[in-house]
Amino acid sequence: xxxxxxxxxxxxxxxxxxxxxxxxxxxxxxxxxxxxxxxxxxxxxxxxxxxxxxxxxxxxxxxxxxxxxxxxxxxxxxxxxxxxxxxxxxxxxxxxxxxxxxxxxxxxxxxxxxxxxxxxxxxxxxxxxxxxxxxxxxxxxxxxxxxxxxxxxxxxxxxxxxxxxxxxxxx
Numbered sequence: 001x002x003x004x005x006x007x008x009x010x011x012x013x014x015x016x017x018x019x020x021x022x023x024x025x026x027x028x029x030x031x032x033x034x035x036x037x038x039x040x041x042x043x044x045x046x047x048x049x050x051x052x053x054x055x056x057x058x059x060x061x062x063x064x065x066x067x068x069x070x071x072x073x074x075x076x077x078x079x080x081x082x083x084x085x086x087x088x089x090x091x092x093x094x095x096x097x098x099x100x101x102x103x104x105x106x107x108x109x110x111x112x113x114x115x116x117x118x119x120x121x122x123x124x125x126x127x128x129x130x131x132x133x134x135x136x137x138x139x140x141x142x143x144x145x146x147x148x149x150x151x152x153x154x155x156x157x158x159x160x161x162x163x164x165x166x167x168x169x170x171x
Contacts, residue, residue: 008032009097009115013039013065013105035095037088039065039107061095063087066106085110092118099123104130106137112146123149126157128169134160 040062064084067077088111092100100115102108104127112122124147126138131154134142141147142161150164158166 005033006098007095008099008101009035009037009095010101011037011103011105011107013107035059035061035097037061037063037091037107039063061091063107066110081110085114088114092120104135108137109140112141116146122147126152128153130157132156
């Protein structure tokens with residue numbers, strides 16, 4: 001018997017992104033073989049433990065965050081971007097997903113570059129908090145065509161992207 005479930009690699013980031021990511025994750029469960037990328041962020045320790053209990057530790061991968069609230073220096077971001085890209089490339093090779101999904105996180109940039117180099121389909125979901133103005137991550141992904149699908153959660157922001165799709169909110 002062949003496994004018809006698609007493999008999905010999804011990012012789970014902190015704060016409000018986690019709430020949105022968990023909503024998507026709940027919809028994927030049972031229909032897909034799910035693996036998760038979690039940034040190495042001390043704010044996520046409790047959530048990492050909860051995810052490990054739900055999915056098993058072998059399905060959770062850790063990467064360095066590209067940006068943080070406390071450090072927005074360009075040199076630091078570029079160093080993290082390089083390091084995170086290397087980690088994402090290894091994870092993509094290990095998991096071999098059919099789809100890579102990211103909700104609002106800057107991790108999408110190195111993750112989607114690594115995914116595209118391996119010929120994987122990518123989906124970016126803009127944050128529900130982006131009602132009137134697109135995020136920098138969303139703009140970069142849209143202009144570079146690093147995502148196959150870019151979903152927005154408000155019709156007001158759809159026309160601010162070249163290829164955004166509005167299908168309602170994910171929550």
